[in-house]
Amino acid sequence: MPSRRAPQDAFIKKNFRTVWPVHLAGFTRLLVQLRKRFDGDLDLPLVLAVIGSRTQPEHWAVELMDLGIMTSGSVPKSRQLPINIQSVAEYSGIPRETVRRKVAILQERGRVTRAADGRLAVAQSTAHDLEDATGETIDYLTSLLMAFQACPPLDEPIPPKS
Incomplete structure (x- = not known):
């Protein structure tokens, strides 16, 4: 069965040599920033990202429409979907005990809350x-967008590299 993303996949494969270096550079800068921000432990931002992405209701993107509101902490508190340590472990592939330790660290740092249940x-x-990491993410996404915009459409031949 063909992918519903077949045209996008074909576009990216065709333009891989243009997009890949931009992705690699931006993603690497983002990982370096996150590693610094989390004292060298990349599992911490991964656990935090899993909790964030898996607990948001379907309409959560509306809350992110304004970066200023999101980073000011004044986003209206909406009902989050439930997730627990076991679910984070299953989704991320990180062992449950490791997730438990990482969640404890994130709680100590005030990044994660844990209800009685x-x-x-x-x-x-x-x-x-x-x-600051959000700024790095914006730079990364901007670079990717510019790389995609520089790519020829699927029906145009790829010009040779000079």
Whole structure:
């Protein structure tokens, strides 16, 4: 069965040599920034990202429409979907005990809250606290967008590299 993304996949494969170096450079800068921000432990931002992405209701993107609102911590608190340590472990592939330790660290740093029933949520202040990493993400996405815009359409031949 063909992928529903077949045209996008074909476009990226055709333009891979243009897009890949931009992706690699931007993604590497982002990982370096996150590693610094989390004292060398890349599992911490991964656990935080899993909690954030897996607990947001379907309409959460509306809250992210304004970066200023998101990073000011004034995003209206909406009901988050439940997730616990076991679910984070299963989704991420990180062992449960490791996730438990990482969640404890994130709680100590005020990045994650844990309800009495074990439900995890990203603390509201986290977006503001990680604003520099968000800036790095914006730079990364901007670079990718510019690389994609520089690519010829699928029906045009790729010019030779000079």
